[in-house]
Amino acid sequence: MTLVTSTIGYPRIGEKREWKKALESHWNGEISHTELTRQMKQLRLSFIKKQRDAGIDLVPVGDFSMYDHVLDATILFGLEPERFQDIPSDKKLFAVARGTDKLPAAEMTKWFNTNYHYIVPELTDKSKPQLQHNNLLEWFLEAKEELGIHTKPVLVGPVTLLSLSKGEFDRQKLLDELLAEYGKCLKELTDAGATYIQLDEPVLALDTDEQLMNDIRKSYTVLKEYAPKAFLWLQTYFGSVSEADHLYQLPVNVIGLDAVDGEQQLLKQLKSKHFPDDKKLALGIINGRNVWKSDDERVENIIQTVLELVDQSNVILQPSCSLLHVPVSVKNESALDLSITDKLAFADEKLAELKRFALFGWSESRVNVRKKATAPVLNVPDSRVPYKERVKAQQHFNLPLFPVTTIGSFPQSKELRRKRREWKRGYLTDDGFRGYIKEQIEKWIRLQEELKLDVLVHGEFERNDMVEYFGEKLEGMAFTSNGWVQSYGSRCVKPPLIHDDIWWEEPMTVEETVFAQSLTDKPVKGMLTGPVTIAKWSFVREDCPLGYVFNQLAHAIRQEVLSLEKAGVKMIQVDEPAIREGLPLKKKEQLDYIQMAVKAFKIATSSVQPSTQIHTHMCYSSFEDSMPMISQMDADVISIEFSRSHGDLLTAFSDHAYQKGIGPGVYDIHSPRIPEVEEMTAQLHKALSVLPAELIWVNPDCGLKTRSGHEVLLALENMVLAAEQIRSEAMVRNR
Structure with a gap:
């Protein structure tokens, strides 16, 4: 039996940075917004098709963005800063991200512990969530009608979106209002035929407290009520979830867990508490943040251990996080020494790895990248004279x-x-x-x-x-x-x-x-x-x-x-x-x-x-x-x-x-x-x-x-x- 495969996200930029070139041509006034939209659609569909052609069963839609996926969610629910409310809809995304002649841009900061930067939502007590034009629905239908591919819509989860926001606001009041709008979005998707809908909650990889877990419980209970036909996919990444077994009780159909940064904790949790038979485990077994080929022995051991604890029909294999954080393809690296390229796996090669592991093709292509490094041992100073003396x-x-x-x-x-x-x-x-x-x-x-x-x-x-x-x-x-x-x-x-x-x-x-x-x-x-x-x-x-x-x-x-x-x-x-x-x-x-x-x-x-x-x-x-x-x-x-x-x-x-x-x-x-x-x-x-x-x-x-x-x-x-x-x-x- 072959395991089902999935991806959490795919690089936006294109093999030759077509995405970047299109954006900058638009910003420089060289192409219109209509032409930019056309080029972006072409890229978006090509990435979906490439993943399906690579044998990936559950391909995401909504991971693609013209700037930043967090900003996309902010604008989707009408939560852009008040100073941008009067900006026309076709100019709003870039106005918030880059500012205008008169309006400063929204804050930008690092996406958890990565070098990717997201636009920080700025919320106040006046913020009123309201579902705008549902781009996610549009892109889902686009892939279905033009490619014949039934994709998996992906969206930043409500708890993570609020947790990453800045400003003075009543969190519980805003969460309740936001869930109603998320619910409308999910219902529109399921009415259009969507099944799995992935909601990313990487905030669960942080130190969690009872309030955060209560927000998670409330959110997914409410969302299931709004969209009972949806196969809710709660996705975490960038580390282990301290209380993963608490997620088992949620009314979700799939729980995505990181088996790279959170390997030991995940295996310990699965051994200590039975994973529910009515849910699927999306197992992140390939490193989505590094470019070296997977250690087959490590991956094999993880999969075998998990299959002893979870029914095979309930296991989905995927990268540990979105492939946004790695380059597109090794095939364009002819100038590199072969001894190095043989050890590399960019996004496209990771898709191939994923498919191979899903077919249990371990022994045929075992990769060994291990080589011990040594640190120099030199007696050098690691402190200076006190600061006050240095000032003088x-x-x-x-x-x-x-x-x-x-x-x-x-x-x-x-x-x-x-x-x-x-x-x-x-x-x-x-x-x-x-x-x-x-x-x-x-x-x-x-x-x-x-x-x-x-x-x-x-x-x-x-x-x-x-x-x-x-x-x-x-x-x-x-x-x-x-x-x-x-x-x-x-x-x-x-x-x-x-x-x-x-x-x-x-x-x-x-x-x-x-x-x-x-x-x-x-x-x-x-x-x-x-x-x-x-x-x-x-x-x-x-x-x-x-x-x-x-x-x-x-x-x-x-x-x-x-x-x-x-x-x-x-x-x-x-x-x-x-x-x-x-x-x-x-x-x-x-x-x-x-x-x-x-x-x-x-x-x-x-x-x-x-x-x-x-x-x-x-x-x-x-x-x-x-x-x-x-x-x-x-x-x-x-x-x-x-x-x-x-x-x-x-x-x-x-x-x-x-x-x-x-x-x-x-x-x-x-x-x-x-x-x-x-x-x-x-x-x-x-x-x-x-x-x-x-x-x-x-x-x-x-x-x-x-x-x-x-x-x-x-x-x-x-x-x-x-x-x-x-x-x-x-x-x-x-x-």
Whole structure:
């Protein structure tokens, strides 16, 4: 007998990033909304057909989005922020996600512990859920009529949607109202012939309390009453469910559980309490977040154990989560060494793996990817002299109150990208490319001086990506040609493959930074990506302990930090935007990670002299529960995302009495709008309400590589004016 197969979600971007190109063509005014809709429909249907052609029995619909699936659910139920209520329906999605000339975009943050970003629902007591045009129904009928495929509609579950929302609102009242609208949506689907309907509740992978479980019980009881014909599929992922047996009592037909991140807990629960005979178990046995082929022995053992406990007819095989988090296909990776590609499984290859496991085809294609890695053992400092002593030693920078800087990167123009392509293909010599990069560095050093920034950056023009660049320079890492993954909006990244021990061979950033510093008397920051972020934004071989990888990368980055310092660079930024993202979802599992991550950062940064100032940057995560970790990192200055969260993040730094330099980002770089001076001064006033003036730096939320030069210059000009205004106000107060 063959097991039934299912997928939770599939990558949106397309093998050649067709999705990204269509979106950006529309945003640039090159194609109409009608043409965008046509192209998106074509992609959506092709992905459904591809999964069915691969032999997947239950193919999702609704996982595809023109921006973000959480935002889709928010708009589906009419819960977009009030400021966007008057925006026409065909423009609303992008207005909320990207902002308009007059309206700031909604907040964006990390999707649980991944590098995918979702648009945060903003709710108030005035929020009134109401089912809008049912796109999910439209897409279900579309697949049925045009492909003859009976799909499985997928939607963010009501409890997760509310749990991820921000704002002041009566949760129980809003939940009751929301369930009525979810019920209408489900009824419309079942009336149209839908059977299985998947509701994603990854919030169950967090530490759950009685209130959350009560909300789950209430929600699925009510939804079953609204849509009694629906085969409700409660889907969890990103870890184990602490009280999975409580789900057994719910009036749902399928329970989807993660057997990758939650393997041990899941097997323990199945052995301790009988899985109900009237439900199906959707078993997530293939890693939906990594690109290495499955260890057949591990998967075989899990399936065999589960089949001893659950009737075979009630078991469905699927990935551990949506395949959104991996690239599309290995077939486009001809440039990679065969010894590496033989070990890879992207989304399409995972579909083939899934089908093979469903046919019990284990012994015919056993894969062994195991190889032990070793961590370097070197006696290096992992702490610095106290911060107060470092502040005195760093007075030589002679910076004003509210020093103005940027996060690191400047716009990567079409010409720059063309030059890089020509260089990589051998049409442009090394000297030719290096000369062009120096021209760009000099141009932007002069522009920063004209803008009156206090601390400059070289602009990172030589870098294609903040992780990929270092991965290309370090041994033990490899790169794909088309291994793109969506990060936020149309922004896609190409994570490196960590396939072997990692080590540093020679300076990676010194030449460009020293050249930039030679052009100005103002300090220029050396710009590096931190060890934790490189690891978390790479596909790490699954048999290699994460602590080893952190440690090896830390020693490599330490060598680069010391090379910069030796070359005369006295301000060095080691970015760790992924450090919070990697925090395990359950508190009991967090301490080990915190210790590993902090140790790695301190190994990388603690060998410098007290007079060398260490910066770091973090963004688009919730920091409220990670302040002890941030404090332990002991950076001299931290810059954080601030504007898109409407200043909420500063509460964490206030509550924990943070006493080091901090740059709260005063404008959102992910939106094309140019913020006014008044908006930025308002952000700085918020910062001043909880932080001493002498600690505050002025900077954007993040790097500027994705914006146009025109947008950047106008925004930075306003940012400098905002800093000058705040400085003047401080001088008046101090007279």
